[in-house]
Amino acid sequence: xxxxxxxxxxxxxxxxxxxxxxxxxxxxxxxxxxxxxxxxxxxxxxxxxxxxxxxxxxxxxxxxxxxxxxxxxxxxxxxxxxxxxxxxxxxxxxxxxxxxxxxxxxxxxxxxxxxxxxxxxxxxxxxxxxxxxxxxxxxxxxxxxxxxxxxxxxxxxxxxxxxxxxxxxxxxxxxxxxxxxxxxxxxxxxxxxxxxxxxxxxxxxxxxxxxxxxxxxxxxxxxxxxxxxxxxxxxxxxxxxxxxxxxxxxxxxxxxxxxxxxxxxxxxxxxxxxxx
Amino acid sequence: xxxxxxxxxxxxxxxxxxxxxxxxxxxxxxxxxxxxxxxxxxxxxxxxxxxxxxxxxxxxxxxxxxxxxxxxxxxxxxxxxxxxxxxxxxxxxxxxxxxxxxxxxxxxxxxxxxxxxxxxxxxxxxxxxxxxxxxxxxxxxxxxxxxxxxxxxxxxxxxxxxxxxxxxxxxxxxxxxxxxxxxxxxxxxxxxxxxxxxxxxxxxxxxxxxxxxxxxxxxxxxxxxxxxxxxxxxxxxxxxxxxxxxxxxxxxxxxxxxxxxxxxxxxxxxxxxxxxxxxxxxxxxx
Numbered sequence: 001x002x003x004x005x006x007x008x009x010x011x012x013x014x015x016x017x018x019x020x021x022x023x024x025x026x027x028x029x030x031x032x033x034x035x036x037x038x039x040x041x042x043x044x045x046x047x048x049x050x051x052x053x054x055x056x057x058x059x060x061x062x063x064x065x066x067x068x069x070x071x072x073x074x075x076x077x078x079x080x081x082x083x084x085x086x087x088x089x090x091x092x093x094x095x096x097x098x099x100x101x102x103x104x105x106x107x108x109x110x111x112x113x114x115x116x117x118x119x120x121x122x123x124x125x126x127x128x129x130x131x132x133x134x135x136x137x138x139x140x141x142x143x144x145x146x147x148x149x150x151x152x153x154x155x156x157x158x159x160x161x162x163x164x165x166x167x168x169x170x171x172x173x174x175x176x177x178x179x180x181x182x183x184x185x186x187x188x189x190x191x192x193x194x195x196x197x198x199x200x201x202x203x204x205x206x207x208x209x210x211x212x213x214x215x216x217x218x219x220x221x222x223x224x225x226x227x228x229x230x231x232x233x234x235x236x237x238x239x240x241x242x243x244x245x246x247x248x249x250x251x252x253x254x255x256x257x258x259x260x261x262x263x264x265x266x267x268x269x270x271x272x273x274x275x276x
Numbered sequence: 277x278x279x280x281x282x283x284x285x286x287x288x289x290x291x292x293x294x295x296x297x298x299x300x301x302x303x304x305x306x307x308x309x310x311x312x313x314x315x316x317x318x319x320x321x322x323x324x325x326x327x328x329x330x331x332x333x334x335x336x337x338x339x340x341x342x343x344x345x346x347x348x349x350x351x352x353x354x355x356x357x358x359x360x361x362x363x364x365x366x367x368x369x370x371x372x373x374x375x376x377x378x379x380x381x382x383x384x385x386x387x388x389x390x391x392x393x394x395x396x397x398x399x400x401x402x403x404x405x406x407x408x409x410x411x412x413x414x415x416x417x418x419x420x421x422x423x424x425x426x427x428x429x430x431x432x433x434x435x436x437x438x439x440x441x442x443x444x445x446x447x448x449x450x451x452x453x454x455x456x457x458x459x460x461x462x463x464x465x466x467x468x469x470x471x472x473x474x475x476x477x478x479x480x481x482x483x484x485x486x487x488x489x490x491x492x493x494x495x496x497x498x499x500x501x502x503x504x505x506x507x508x509x510x511x512x513x514x515x516x517x518x519x520x521x522x523x524x525x526x527x528x529x530x531x532x533x534x535x536x537x538x539x540x541x542x543x544x545x546x547x548x549x550x551x552x553x554x555x556x557x558x559x560x561x562x
Binding site: 049133137138139141142143144145146147148149 | 342345347367368371372374375377379381382383385386387388398399402403404446
């Protein structure tokens, strides 16, 4: 694929002598490497050895470790949604729909995306920094020299943990968001708590819940694979570790937001989420 | 009475000229972009031999070790380990080959997140060995490198020399037939550096291990080429200088410059070499 692009760009003179297309070629090359990493990790799932204890350790770090920031993010996001939406809804005399409005926004969009962004910042950076440090201190080489495949030992447990736990963290984020919204509605706007709760219950549908659970699976895959790829391709000593960590967070966050758009469109079509 | 043909079938003594080298490079070339790292390298390490690879930093010494482990692939030429051509082996195919090889990294390359015990036990755990056997072997190896007290420490608590020795214990567990030392004495004080050399001598003389010792320090060459290890009746290891009684033939020096081998022979031949670069290197001149 890369060879084809290089030939194509050379033939049609898309590359200047100074290499103006370098970022594009680099992007395609990195996309290819990440895809290969995901494929190798996927294939490794079906054969021994498997590192269950490492997977459990990663689940603890990713799941339990990220819970406080995810819960805080959810609570205050739910609160601010009600804070901003309530006056507008009141203007149109539909303030009783505040719960519905918050639940739809949170469960479909904000819960999965904000949770993924927070986890990307915390875990994506940690994965990249840890693997990058292992590369520059020759620990990855040592691992291979001792007969261990780093993909199986390091990449598979991290991606698996993220794919399994990001949906659960998203659920926790959604629940705290709804509680935050309820607290703001009842304390600041004096809305009866039961009215808010009923609006939430009536407003959300099974499709919303399914959509809100499918997105984090893909986001977990993105955060894990980008973090692992950036970490394992670290070069240039400790400065390189810093660069890889920054790249991992930035790239994973951008991909989460881009993917969210296309996933939303696909899920709208598949789950008939077009109408409120 | 005896069936001669039957005896021939059962007892096969390999003639010395057919003994397969532990490591062999056949016309190996490697370049990173425009920079030639290895230029038509031919080398061979016999069984039980210690080959010292000498040269300045960036001369391609460590690259040879990475090729033997399959961490890098040559652009051309063949790499053979125990007579097996590993040049085109995949990562999965390399795993059994790597089980035969112990590698001592420059800075130890210990796994920071696990204890000394777990670092040394790593290879055996990967092979799913019995827990009692792992415990016995780990303690034996830590005693071999004189670090039995450090068993429960974390790598961060160790000095540079101790980290290297743990690295040696980790490389030697499972009794590999080949051990590769990648500048194990770099940055160490002279007594600790000597301890490293003594460990390499013990492996060479007492355990018949084939090894490659990458270094740029002439002290290491002197130690490895002039001393040998013996075991007394009490089981104590002694180091003696070669002399009239014994002349070491199981250690050779190979010097590299800009990816090429410019010298290959004994330390006596090295000292007598006419090559100006070799002479300057020995004297420590530019």
